[in-house]
Amino acid sequence: MTAFGKKSNYGIVDFDDILEEVGSFGKYQKLLIFLVFLPALLPDGVLVLNAVFMAATPADHWCQLPMENVTDKESVTNLLPRDLRGGVLTYSKCTMFNANYSSTDYQSIMESANNKSSTKNAQASCRYGYEYDHSVYENTIVTEFDLVCDKSLYAAASFTYFTLGGLFGPLFWGLLADRFGRRFGFFACVSFQSVFSIATPFAPNYVWYCVFRFCVGMTTSASYSLPMLMCVEISGPRARALIAVLCSTAYTCGVLLLGLLAYFVRSWRELGMYSSIPLAVIFVILYFFFPESPRWLLAHGRYDQLEVYLREVAKVNGKKLDAELDTNLSVVLQKITPEESTKNHTILDLFKFPNMRKKTAILVFVNFCNKGVFMGLNYYAPGFGMNPHLNFFLASVIELPPYLFAEFICDRIGRRMSLFLGMLLGSLVGLITAAVPGGSFTLILSLSLVAKFCITFTYLVGELMEDEIFPTVIRGEGHSITSAVSSLAGCVTPFVVQLGHSYLILPLVVYGCCCFSAAFIALFLPETANEDLPQTLEDGERFGKDMGCKDIFRFYVPKPKRTSERHQAVVASEHVELTNGFS
Incomplete structure (x- = not known):
């Protein structure tokens, strides 16, 4: 053997x-x-x-507001505080004014939104939930479970x-x-x-x-x-x-x-x-x-x-x-x-x-x-x-x-x-x-x-x-x-x-x-x-x-260890030993 x-x-x-x-x-x-x-x-x-x-x-989101006659994005975001994002002053994605939007005069809220000196103390998190940009996604777990801010x-x-x-x-x-x-x-x-x-x-x-x-x-x-x-x-x-x-x-x-x-x-x-x-x-x-x-x-x-x-x-x-x-x-x-x-x-x-x-x-x-x-x-x-x-x-x-x-x-x-x-x-x-x-x-x-x-x-x-x-x-x-x-x-x-x-x-x-x-x-x-x-x-x-x-730091590629010609040569050269090996 x-x-x-x-x-x-x-x-x-x-x-x-x-x-x-x-x-x-x-x-x-x-x-x-x-x-x-x-x-x-x-x-x-x-x-x-x-x-x-x-x-x-989604690419964008903002606070949902309890205002039946104000539903489009531009009108809603005009009633939100301003944040500096990317060097541009724009509406806040995560805060709203600490006010009763359903009863407060809209003009007063607009003035607060445009007032650069409005403080963070006058703001609150989005207590009514969020609105999302649905131009790309109908819904995701982020929009369904409100995983923002x-x-x-x-x-x-x-x-x-x-x-x-x-x-x-x-x-x-x-x-x-x-x-x-x-x-x-x-x-x-x-x-x-x-x-x-x-x-x-x-x-x-x-x-x-x-x-x-x-x-x-x-x-x-x-x-x-x-x-x-x-x-x-x-x-x-x-x-x-x-x-x-x-x-x-x-x-x-x-x-x-x-x-x-x-x-x-x-x-x-x-x-x-x-x-x-x-x-x-x-x-x-x-x-x-x-x-x-x-x-x-x-x-x-x-x-x-x-x-x-x-x-x-x-x-x-x-x-x-x-x-x-x-x-x-x-x-x-x-x-x-x-x-x-x-x-x-x-x-x-x-x-x-x-x-x-x-x-x-x-x-x-x-x-x-x-x-x-x-x-x-x-x-x-x-x-x-x-x-x-x-x-x-x-x-x-x-x-x-x-x-x-x-x-x-x-x-x-x-x-x-x-x-x-x-x-x-x-x-x-x-x-x-x-x-x-x-x-x-x-x-x-x-x-x-x-x-x-x-x-x-x-x-x-x-x-x-x-x-x-x-x-x-x-x-x-x-x-x-x-x-x-x-x-x-x-x-x-x-x-x-x-x-x-x-x-x-x-x-x-x-x-x-x-x-x-x-x-x-x-x-x-x-x-x-x-x-x-x-x-x-x-x-x-x-x-x-x-x-x-x-x-x-030495790079080389080993040559293939077996080719069909070499393999046939090995078998041929060992034929006698192979035959006797099982006798």
Whole structure:
């Protein structure tokens, strides 16, 4: 018997060699990816960002007055105190005169409104409620629950509660996916998600809305990472960059569908229903076609199921296994499975060994910055200007161009340089906005879109590197820890965006600083292009361990470890040994 780590029978060392035999990216993988896994990703972007419209604050609001014969906006606002906003003296959005509007002489109130010396003591909060500008939104949770003025942070807080769910959910779903299988973990996650996404538009008040959004937030990281993880685990190394592009594109397509839906549906409750119920139906359909991960089956010693799977892949891909390999497939699979793979693992295992601990910490920080900036720019664009739907569309469609060349760039210059350059350029764009005049809305929007372009690219590369660095036995939980910690960025992001109401470019400067720090931290990660996926914790610790100080600023791309010609040569040269190995 050949020891693990040396060339075993048929030139097979690891599971990627097995995939070469049955087809590493053939018809079977393409059918599954395009018909099952990518459709499974479409709902994620919708459920993450539909709150941008459900919790939107209208462009304008003012105090409601109890005056039957004074109802139009101009007449009402003429009877309100004056505030200085943007250097212009205009009506107050949050105060009214401390008077009985139903009986006081209107002329006296008008005189008070025009009197610059009227004091704050003569003013009061809007005791009769608020009126809102409905030119863009028919209603949102802000208009229904009056989340303005002294409650203006409540809308931002609702996004924070959503991302707080991301602190707890990923750890649980990742544990399920690693212990009970990717398929079980995914459908447990989306079942939970569907219940609370459908419940959201029926929330009777602000508190229940936040509870439901918290529960949805527990699922969105896992409902994206698990289908992407499945795409990676059924395919060979050379398809991984393309897979990352396809998964990110599917997510963005979902976001664009949301923008189209939100343009036609301006009521938050209707938008909540239309953006959740159809998605639950998609998951029901996909349940019957979603397979188990072959790498998970291998890591947990499910050889019978894995054999059935591999034979099906070979059949669909038009590959014919060698007669002896076909007969002894179970033996070969057991040879490439170290005993350590069948053990149960926890997130703590990521921190047991120094090299694995270093890589995990770096990936956590990079994903923290990526997610914080990415989500922040999603919230930022619709938040200013008079056309939030157009701004949202532009901020979403700008995600597509990076996907067009991401595969080419990642494979040509490597993951590390791609991540470094993307982060560095994004940081420069964000910091440049500090020199832009506050009233240059078009220029600021354009710079925010360039920053979104960069962060979209680095977010994709960062997630790809997570798949390629975390070993199979704990890859699901590795994703969980990065998603959970990055949710802390999501908790802060809505309040960073809120700063833009006072100083428009401040959020972009903050995001620029985040990208700058992440760009240099990422240099301490090893290059993963064309490398085999680590299977065990031992593989994960070994990968990149010999990286020295000189390698930090050295950029290179390893050559592919196997080509079809080389693989055939290995099999031919070892044919005699292979035949005797089973005799």
